[in-house]
Amino acid sequence: MTQHSGNGNDFGGRNIHVMRARRLGIDTQHEAxxxxxxxxxxCxxxxxxxxxxxxVRHGADVIxxxxxxxxxxLLHHNEVGFSEAAWRRLALTDGDEVTVSHPPIVESLSIMRGKVYGRRFDDASLQAIMTDVVAGRYSDIHLAAFVxxxxxxxLDLDETVALTRAMVGVGETMTWPSAKVLDKHCIGGLPGNRTTPIVVAIAAACGLTIPKTSSRAITSPAGTADTMETMAPVMLDRDAIRRVVEREGGCVVWGGAVRLSPADDILIRVERALDLDSGGQLAASVLSKKIAAGSSHVVLDLPVGPTAKVRTRMAAKVLARNLIAVAETFGLVARIVYTDGTQPVGRGIGPALEARDVLAVLQNSAAAPADLRDRAIALAGEVLELGGIAGGAGRAAEVLRDGRAWRKFQRICEAQGGMRTPPVSQHRRDIHARHGGTVRGIDNRRIxxxxxxxxxxxxxxxxxELHVRLGTRVERGQPxxxxxxxxxxxxxxxxxYAAANPDILVIED
Amino acid sequence: MTQHSGNGNDFGGRNIHVMRARRLGIDTQHEAxxxxxxxxxxCxxxxxxxxxxxxVRHGADVIxxxxxxxxxxLLHHNEVGFSEAAWRRLALTDGDEVTVSHPPIVESLSIMRGKVYGRRFDDASLQAIMTDVVAGRYSDIHLAAFVxxxxxxxLDLDETVALTRAMVGVGETMTWPSAKVLDKHCIGGLPGNRTTPIVVAIAAACGLTIPKTSSRAITSPAGTADTMETMAPVMLDRDAIRRVVEREGGCVVWGGAVRLSPADDILIRVERALDLDSGGQLAASVLSKKIAAGSSHVVLDLPVGPTAKVRTRMAAKVLARNLIAVAETFGLVARIVYTDGTQPVGRGIGPALEARDVLAVLQNSAAAPADLRDRAIALAGEVLELGGIAGGAGRAAEVLRDGRAWRKFQRICEAQGGMRTPPVSQHRRDIHARHGGTVRGIDNRRIxxxxxxxxxxxxxxxxxELHVRLGTRVERGQPxxxxxxxxxxxxxxxxxYAAANPDILVIED
Structure with a gap:
């Protein structure tokens, strides 16, 4: 994807600028x-x-x-200081010899510029761009221009398919022996919406294969991997994941160890900084991960609400059509479930607090949050139907009620390395209602x-830990x-912050 | 342009996170x-x-x-390390108290996103964006998205005019007592094309007002300010510039001290990294500087050639139409001169070597490069005509030949702080022809x-120092x-590099 342009690297093989590497311990995320x-x-x-x-070259490695x-x-004249990302990618130790020169021209940038001026992408062009993105050849400025x-x-449908294919192609993929491989994903997220461990437990208890790879939080208070980690180890490598799924049919692990669609991890950060994600990019982002994970059937939870990622039903439908069409091209069956995105789900927001809700639902505790249970049952019902198991939500509710889901979940946790008890906080404080009334609004983003x-x-x-929901009637001073x-x-x-923002919860007479 | 969103700054006036400033001495250009x-x-x-x-806040200053x-x-727990740009903008000294919090939402980003989705910019929206750009509220990612x-x-004509107006508006401006204020500018640059000092000397010698503010090199081997600085001081403040122009009618100074269109300096760096500059942005970039400088008439030198910025005559014409139309809106008369951009101009490339060429032309030296002299005369002729002085190029040639331009140039240098002799290099080496033939191509970028x-x-x-030009017949071994x-x-x-790139000069039989 690159070629030496005679613009600085080409000194007839002479290597006249050897420098020494020094680790500065600066975290710049993925940027080198x-x-x-x-x-x-x-210089x-x-x-x-x-x-x-x-x-920058270190032996055979180059970035x-x-x-x-x-x-x-801060540095000596013969030293090069490195950010953590650069340090890791060059596998350096302090004092290693490195050389620094002008980089070869990144050829795919001209394809990217072509798109700016209105040319369409084809398979080869997106393959070239994603290869360069994953190789770290795009600076943030270039990534922002691409996004x-x-x-x-x-992106039209063909381009979205091409982008999805390219994103899958530049990462690793997993394959599974069973014909049907189930998956679920929540688009945009919603605080406390931690249905995944419950859905996986129900589906696996019903005999389906559901190898769920999850992400950690990027900007939210918890990702599924963060929550699951309070109940079991999640940092499993490919072989360990395979063993868990072979034994139990399902898993809930962190996806980062297997490099599924690594381009997505790079692009998503820039998309968030710009608050831009077109339908095409969103579809490619979600589906490339699922396809790389080897899924054949996926249920997509699409919360809709004024402070959710997708704010209107119409926007949700456009997105859904796009997702289904792209998925179809890859033989992936996608089913969209529109859900209520007007308020958080369950009581807890944060890894251990959400885990507590998950466990309460799985254990059929009387105190289990009904909304989390109902959502998990609805989504699990869709997963079961996609998986060819009759009865849908009714069947899911039964498997949850009779304890099979809970037993399966415990076995999955054991297989992942041993079940844990979520930690309990040291400090707590209640936030009270300043006046009586009915809860009319909850701001997902500020909570x-x-x-x-x-x-x-x-x-x-x-x-x-939320004590009220939309419609709850509260007295003055009530937590x-x-x-x-x-x-x-x-x-x-x-x-x-909470005191200065009393309108996070809107209470009206 | 920003408002506090209740997203982190709003803690009811409590200031609970005071840290200590530490200068790290890291140059990140304009980025804080x-x-x-x-x-x-x-954190x-x-x-x-x-x-x-x-x-980041330091007393009343905030960035x-x-x-x-x-x-x-590298840092203590209570320290904040600063890049040079951030350090300067907060006017810090080591150990100063600073606070770090979530920034207010940059409202103009939503206008920028609107443009991405097809909404047009109006005056107010570009004013808002440029205000935030100059205040440093746009990260590189945001700047790249804007570009x-x-x-x-x-950008259509109205938007280009609005962008130009906004860029002028967020910087300083200069005004001059004379009705006609002349200017010249070369678009894209060409190695060695250092006509400006000669044109200014001729125009000022003819009694015109030509207060020329120039830039330093960004990616080239010399900007006009760099070259001029080998002959006279160029870092003059507003008052000093005014005094020089009042006395001599013209000057050649660095524009950086007067903050004319500072948004341009920020955007141009990102445009170069992306190799994107639309006609609208280019027009706004060039013209905002001229308008802010108080010019009423400008001659634009537009070199066209395969390795120049503008590669075809057709592209040049489109650009020219746009420039003239936008300039007209501001009452600025622009005249475009298409020039040969196929090879460098003069002999020298680099500040002092170019200055030597300039001085040779001004002094009517027999060794003066004819192409530089001819271009300077042609451009000066256009400037004179725009300035209402009859005779154009003929008159310019006369003023150059009879020594008036040279005397004026010396007086300008004295007024700027004293004439200097350009320095001479310590080390030299010739590059020789590997075979005989005729010079058929010179790569501007690689030379x-x-x-x-x-x-x-x-x-x-x-x-x-170039010894040949296109068409020169050379023998093997000739320098x-x-x-x-x-x-x-x-x-x-x-x-x-030169040895590894013998095709910088193409020599054919």
Whole structure:
């Protein structure tokens, strides 16, 4: 996808600028940054300016990186400082010899520019772009241009299929012996909407194959992998995942260890920063992960509500049509379930608090949140039907009620490395109603923010516990929700935000 | 343009996270970066991830910045490390108290997204966007999306006018007492095309007002300001510029000290990284600087050639129409001169080497490069005509020949702070023809690269001196060009590149 352009790398094989690697311990997420002294020999000779794209070599390994220049004594003249992402990708140790030069031209950028000017993508062009994206050859500026171009020049069905195929192609894939491989996914997320462990337990208890790979939170207070991790290990490699699924039919593991559609992980961060994701990109993002995971049938939970990702029923329908059409091309059967996205699901928001809700539902506890149970049953019913098991939601409810789902879940946890008890928070404080009335609105985004300020998802026990739902009648002084934190500082911070934002819950007469 | 969204800044006035500023001496160009320990109280409490946008306050000063997280002992838990751009904008000294919080929502981003989806910009929307751009509220990702949107949804004339007006509006402007204020500008640049000092000298010698603000090189081996600086000081403030122009009618100074269209400086870097600049953006970029500088008449030199910025005559004409139409709206008279962009101009490429050519032309030296002289006369002729002085190029040639231009140039240099002699390089080496034949092609981009590798523009005396032009008949072993460098290392590096790229000059039988 790249070729040497004679623009700086080509010095007749001479390697005249050996430098020493130094780990700076700077986390830049996926971006590869390097730091060099502005007055070092290489910067002067190469004519590098700050922010230049450079090629860094360590033995046979080579990456593209963004260069920043140091004007202080942070680095010696012969040192190159590395961000963590760059350090890992070059497998460096301190003092290793590295060379820095002008990078080859990234040929696929001209394809990307073509799209900006209105040319359509084909299979080969998206393959080229995704290859370069995954190889780290696109800076954030290039990624932003790609994402913007795909929104300004909306991808048609063929292009969306091509993007999905390319995203699958540049990552790893999994295959399964059974003919039907079930999956479920929630689009956009909703605080507390942790149906996955329950759905997997029900489906696996009914004999279906449902190898669920989940993500950690990126901007939310908990991802399914974070919640599941409070109940069992989730960082399993391919072979371990395969063993769990062979034995129990299902799993709930972190997908990061298997590099399914790694381009998605890179693009999604830029899409969020821009708050742009076209239907085509969203479909490719969701479906590339499912296809790479080897799924044949997927139930897509699509919450719709004013503070959910998808805000109107009409937008949801357009999205659904697109998802189904693209999935079909890959022989993947997709079923969309529109769900209520007007308020959080269950009581807990945060890894351990959500796990507690999940366990209450699985254990048929009287205190189990009914909305979480009902949603899980509805989604599991769709999964069962897609899997060819008659009875749908009725059957799912039965398997949950008679304890088979709970036993299956325990076995899955054991197979993943042993069941755990979710941790309990050290600090708690209630937020009370300032006046009486009926709960008329809950802001999903700001309630999630309170949970994050309290420490979720890093502090597993942190988050919030909701005591009311839309329509609940409250008296003045009645507790609306409880903030859970691991440290007093986080608790204070979260409380201050909650106090300053009483309208997160709208209470009207 | 922003408003507090209740998303993190609003803690009822409590200021619970005071940190200490530390200068890291990292040059990131205009981008404001800060660095904090991942495990510090603020990152944990705020739920900041690496790459988050944050708001940083120091007393009454506030900026938006991009946060990177440190996992090593580079920083203490209560320290915030700053990039140079962030440090300067907050006017910090080591140990100052700063606070870091979630930034207010940048409202104009939704306008930018509207453009992505096809809505047109109006005056107010571009004003809002440019205000936020200049305030540093757009990350590179946002800037890239803006630039891409303006290319994918090409700006029409009204939008281009609105963008130009907004870019002028967010910067400083200059005004002049004379009714006609002349200017000239070369679009895209061409190595060695340093006509400006000559044109200014001729026009000022004829009594015109021509207060020329120039830029330094961004990616080229020399900008006009770099070249001029080898002959006279160029870093003058507004008052000093005004005094020079009042006294001599003209000047050639660096524009950076007067913040004319500062948005352009920010956008142009991203446009170059993407290699995207739509006609609308190019027009706004060029003309906003001229309008802000108070020009009433401008001659635009538009080199056309296969390795110039504008590659075909047709592209040049489209661009020219756009430039003239936008300029007209602002009462700015623009005249376009299409020039030969197939090869470098003059002999020297690099600040001092180009200055030597300029001086040779001004001094009527027998060795003066004819092409530089002819181009300067042609452009000066257009400037004179626009300025209402009859005779055009003939008159310009006369003023040059009889020494008036040279005397005026010396007076301008004295007024700017004193005339200087351009420095001479320490190291030189000739590049010889490998075989005989006729020079059929010169790659502007790669010849510029040789000059940069030799140290230009930082090393003022560095660069290259061309001994041949298109059509020159050469013998095997004849010197084609001489590399000038200040240090042996740069010379070697430049030589290695030149040796590995013999086709920079195409010699055919």
């Amino acid at each position: 940054f390097i730091f060099m002294r502005k007055d070092c020999h290489v 002067r000779a190469e004519g590098f300016a700050a922010h230049a794209r450079v090629e 593209d990186a963004t260069l920043y220049q140091v004007t202080s004594d 913007t171009a795909c929104s300004a020049r909306e 999630a923010r309170v949970a994050k300020l309290a420490g979720a998802p890093e502090d597993k026990a942190a988050g919030i 609306l929700y409880t903030i859970h934190a691991e440290a007093a500082g986080e608790l204070d911070y979260s409380l201050a | 970066f800060i660095f904090m320990r991942k495990d510090c109280h603020v 944990r409490a705020e739920g900041f991830a690496a790459h988050a946008r944050v708001e 938006d910045a991009t946060l990177y997280q440190v996992t090593s002992d 891409t949107a303006c290319s994918a949804r090409e 510029a690269r040789v000059a940069k590798l030799a140290g230009a523009p930082e090393d003022k005396a560095a660069g290259i 084609l060009y001489t590399i000038h460098a200040e240090a042996a290392g740069e010379l070697d590096y430049s030589l290695a």
